[in-house]
Amino acid sequence: MEEVDSIILHFLRQLNINIDDEIKNINELPVHIIIESASTCLSAINPTVKVSKNLPPGISHRIEVASQIASICKDLGYKNDVGYQTFLYHNECELRQVFMFLIERLPNEGKQAPTNIQSANRKSLLKRNISNKIGEELKSIWITPCCKPNSNKIGDFGAIDTISSCSNTSLPDEQVIEKLLKIKELSKTNVSVLPNEQQSQQTEQQMTMTEPEACKINEHSNKSLKELKETSIVLRQKLDTLENDKNVMEVELSQAQKSFERADADLKNVMNILNSIGITNVEADGVAGLIEKEQMNIASLHRQSEELTSRNLSFMVEIDKITNSMNLTESERSKCRKILSTLKETAKALKEEHDKKEILGNQLKESYSKLRGGNKRSIYTKRILEIISNVDKQNMEIKKILDDTRQLQKEINSLEGQLDRCFSIADETLFRDAKKDDQAKKAYKLLALLHSECNTIVSLVNDTGTLARDIVDLEENIQTETAKRTEDTLRKIQLDLAKIQEEG
DSSP, rough: HHHHHHHHHHHHHHTOOOOTTTOGGGOOOOOHHHEEEEHHHHHHHOOTOOOOSSSSSSSSHHHHHHHHHHHHHHHHOOSSOOHHHHSSSSHHHHHHHHHHHHHHHHHSSSSOOOOOOOOOOOHHHHHHHHHHHHHHHHOOOOOOOSSSSSOOOOOBBBBBBHHHTTTTTTOOOOHHHHHHHHHHHHHHHHOOOSHHHHHHHHHHHHHHHHHHHHHHHHHHHHHHHHHHHHHHHHHHHHHHHHHHHHHHHHHHHHHHHHHHHHHHHHHHHHHHHHHHHHHOHHHHHHHHHHHHHHHHHHHHEEEEEHHHHHHHHHHHHHHHHHHSSSOOHHHHHHHHHHHHHHHHHHEEEEHHHHHHHHHHHHHHHHHHHOOOOOOOOOHHHHHHHHHHHHHHHHHHHHHHHHHHHHHHHHHHHHHHHHHHHHHHHHHHHHHHHTTHHHHHHHHOOOOOOOOHHEEEEEEHHHHHHHHHHHHHHHHHHHHHHEEEEEEHHHHHHHHHHHHHHOOO
């Protein structure tokens, strides 16, 4: 509850209420600060409400102010009992609930008063667009003009874009060969340039004479190229088929090697088994003879196993009879004692863990109070969620403990039933024999005494449990009554009555 009080005090300090840093509990708050904080919370929730923040000196006026605050709280939807006494003669629990209700109804930090949004002018829109454009240009990377790509033509040279697009074009092989032959002929003619006109005429005649020959050469070269291409395609196909055959053969070879290795391993296993049995010369003894011997051994082993199973069954029947005949009362009592001892140990361990957690909680509260300065609502909401998760975990643990206790109760009930049945069986048997035998009469009397004493012990244990529960309930009631501080409130009421009498 100290964490809840610290959260409430933090929110009250945010509402500009002068609360000392030494105050860490709502119970320590004076009456004038309580009324001031309640009135400020109500004015923050509903600004139209007008409540005096200062506590008047007269007791009748004080009661009027406190009752006004209580009525406003009821109008807001507070369901619990609230009146002037909750603020003037405050109870810690009731005051905490009221402040939690008021803090929940406070407006959020993000919420603000609604403002009239005016329509924007064209000039403002234009300015906004211009500023956005300038911002985009400033954010973009500046490139110098020398680094930009050139798209202009200079003389016979084209642009870079056209060159890069032309480089990707491809010509057929026949055109390339024809152009190469022409270049070769031109190079031969350029090398043998004659200075005189006669030589030039002779060369022209030679060129005219060699043109049909060049055509024949071109045709012959084209045919040979086509034949070479066809042969290369055929050879490529043969090579592919051979490679595929090779791959298939390699796979088959690997499979054959694996099967050979498996067969070899199986043969080795068989030989090892035969050696372990004591068979070395398989060919000399004969396979049929070996099989007959093994069958005989197996039949003898089956007979021995059947005999052993029959003996085991007979022994098990005898053991069951002996165990049923034995008295289980002592073992059951020892089990109950063990269960009680384990429960006591678990209770001690839980108490120790509770004490450790309380120490840790106090340390965390101290550190939390030190780091209280710049906290916001989000931090407190996270802390509240953590507290809720811890509470859920504790509820889960409590449920587990309850389930364990229920199971133990079931086991105890079953054991009691078994004891009653055993007692009834023993009673019947001893009652039959008591008519004939004196020893049976004594045993019957002792059994009746034992049964009555066991019943008294069980009743005493149950009474101690109920008494322990009543003690815990009374301690809790005492704590709640002490938390209400009825004596302090009575003293305050007596003082106020004395003041009212003086005023009258």
